[in-house]
Amino acid sequence: MSKPVFDITVHGMPGPQGSKNKNPSGALYESSAKVKPWREAVKSAALDALAYDEAWQPLREAVRLEVVFTLPRPKSHFGTGRNAGVLKPSAPQHPTGKPDTDKLLRSTQDALKDAGVLVDDSLVTDTVAAKRYVLTGADTLSHPGAVVRVWRLNKPKESES
Structure with a gap:
């Protein structure tokens, strides 16, 4: 595959977007307090x-988005006392609980649109996403965050007048 046209590392706690709650007056709000700071970090x-890149124009064609989200391990994955900081043998290798990968992608895509990377997040036709714990594989970070890469799938469209 060719080189990505856009490649960033985002530092911060990934926040899911999608689930809503209602306040007593009936107004909807995001159920995760992490979504707003995450979108701001990505943006x-x-x-x-x-x-x-002074010549950058928001992408207007189909794109492939790859994101590796790095999440912190829960304290329960580690021993206590003199084993504090030592990973338990029973600790899972991959994060299978919340946040959902699709909801993490939703907040990330919206932030990329808000920043002017994409004209609209509907342009994302191919997606590869992974949730990983800190320092457990390729593209994982030493702290929470994400590695985000975007590839063009077609030749760029001509500017519309």
């Missing part, structure tokens, strides 16, 4: 990367 990292 900020994207804007920082785009600041170095």
